[in-house]
Amino acid sequence: MNLPYELQIGVRYTRAGRTGRRNGFISFISGVSMLGIALGVAALIIVLSVMNGFQKEVRDRMLSVVAHVEVMDGQGQALPDWHLTAKQARENPQVTGAAPFIAAQALVARGDDMRGAIIRGISPDDEATVTDLAASIKDSTLSRLVPGEWGIVLGIELARSLGVHEGDKITIVAPGGQVTPAGVVPRLKQMTVVGTFNAGHYEYDSGLAMIHVDDAAKLFRTDGPTGVQLRLKDLFQARDVAEQLSQAFGPQFIVSDWTRTNRNWFSAVQLEKRLMFIILTLIVAVAAFNLVSTLVMTVTDKQADIAILRTLGASPRSIMGIFMVQGAASGIIGTLSGVGFGLLIALNIDVIVPFIEHLLRTSFLPSSIYLISRMPSDPQAADIVPITLISLVLSFVATLYPSWRASRVQPAEALRYE
Template sequence: MSDATQPQNRPFSRFEFMVAWRYLRARRQEAFISVIAALTLTGIAIGVATLIVVMSVMNGFRAELLDKILGLNGHFTAFPLEEQFEDFESVIPKIESVDGVEAVIAFAEGQALASGIGRSTGVAVRGINERDIQKMPLFAESAVLGGFNNWDESKGVAIGMRLAQNLGVSVGDSVTIITPEGTVTPFGTAPQIRTYPVDVVFELGMVEFDSYFVYMPLQLAQSYFKLFRDELKEGLEPLPLDATDEQIDESYERIYSVTGLEIFLDDPDSIHNMREPIQEAAGRPMILSDWQRRNETFFSALQVERVVMFVILSMIILVAVFNIISSLVMLVKEKNTDIAILRTMGATRASIMRIFCMTGTAIGFAGTFLGLIAGLILSSNAEAIRAWVSETIGITLFPPEVFFLSTLPSKTDPFEVAFVVSFALILSFAASLYPAWRAAQYDPVEALRYG
């Protein structure tokens, strides 16, 4: 008794595997069908690899942006309701005592014009003390020239690498900071112009920070933006108008304020649960702006783009899968005589259907496997490949001015890879069903008569 007529104790018999493998091998008279099968396999491989690479790059892009943004800007930014925030030093330990709060940083910030060697550009000037810099490892480790040692005692500034290039300055050079909110005179408000040496050049890898921010010691920024008031010491009389500077310094106490507080949490996604405890711990009315609201439009656009790209690139796999149908239909037409002979030898319709299902699924499996390997290799070397292609063709791919980051990040998600592979395999199997069903419906008598 032949294998075809033996009882089937397994889902797929050795006989069915043998016939399916024979149909997959190329023969001279079946060259056209084999070419279509090879193109189908290649198309599935390209589709799977492209999906894995694009999704990995978009995941890396989002994760890198999130790390950079939240590495410098807090998960909450707290602003006072009144104009001056003078009690910030007493508020900081209260907020840091809340469970789930990692660090609280005070900052003084304002807009200004920075001038270097014959060049000028708008910047955001932010004051921060050395103790708080150590609470931000991303920023503390970003110095490429100079360093943040003795930062509070220095009278200089830290600027980003791209800003330094734009202004034509480096460590040791001077930068002039100009703000229109200067000294009030009888003729109006005179702009405030101060020159500071460049002590640190940092590079965070994000264009927005590397080309726009100027950092300086907190007290220096408070003095520059006039975030202070002079209060007469208790028990002293007001001084006459002709008092000397020494008398003023002895009689008045300078009280500084800040623009706001950056609050860092242990879990960035816990902002909804942390808002009320932070408000209560602060003990004063404050406006809390969270990172999701500040960047809602940006990250929503990234999510929409991610979904759209997945749908569009899935079409590559879908088109390749349709080629499985066409190649199997032609194979079934070519093998109608063989099918009739197998049926007369005792092969059941289910056996014939399984043979052609295995043939189509094998093409999809091989294409998916090759695409998986290629996708993982390409995604893990995305930046190296981008740099090589850019150098070879002389064109900058993914310019940082457009994509915010100076390198092309990639982060492969195992669940997404598993979904892509499963998606391709399921489509390949589904595409094999109709041709296999058609093959199983052949009448052996008619096939042998007209074959």
């Protein structure tokens, strides 16, 4: 099949410049432009993939402790019948598990050490159907939470900060004291540490404790569970399901999902991701617009060729097409090379980073400081496709002015000194 001569000549100019000092220099600049585009695109893909990986890792650890959706009484009182509430929630096809809970802030004390914590009253059997953490420690740890025995399970960092181990006694200082003739006296309850859990998320490991829901009802003076936790088939449908349940239950209930409960964290991550996208896109833009200088130099060098083509009947539009093909080819090669290189790094970052750490004898993410000790990566098409399109568009836009300038070359002027 015979290709249009604009395409043939444009591709030839892209590959040309291997002989002659000036042509060689132009070819070198063109290669640098393509390399710049490739590195910019690769950097965008790698950075956004790592950010996606961190977000997914933290989200998974967070959702191993908290439920996808919570349904609570609007007045903060005990639910009249949590079984009925759970049954009504299960009518939604997305709901796969339900468990009662009571959550309140309290002080956890041992000797002179005192820490603030969230005390969550749970039903061990039901809780295992809602959170991954409860399912993993149901038989080994949560089974020790027996109503009336006042056992408590602490986050591993909370236990470490208090210096307690399994079998030690701690004191819970509940909010709202008892009124006595001597004044308001704090309500204290001694409990036995029956185990610890490690969720891998510092916020929960250092500030969450779990007790049996019946003990929590007595400790916080509620007549029963104050809410129901729900697990969904698709965690990304949590907001829609929460809105549906809110309409079904009415204003006397408060329905919240995990995206709203942790809104500040997720908003900060999305903001950082957008800023990194903008910053790294500027790198791609700079590399793409290096094509302008490359094409301007090519147009200057090829004026005699342009004049001959014009003399042979080529139109200004055809001349413009030739140089647009040359610039677009450089942009396409650079972009596709960058996508390939970026995906190669992003998909193998779990091998590359440990190798670099071993080579440099250092650790980029010390487990004693950071939540995650390995570099996660999660390349997503939602990031890669826009990056590719933006790079291609910028490369195409960069060819417009040099190509227009080439189409304005007058044959007589160009051949005067030839």
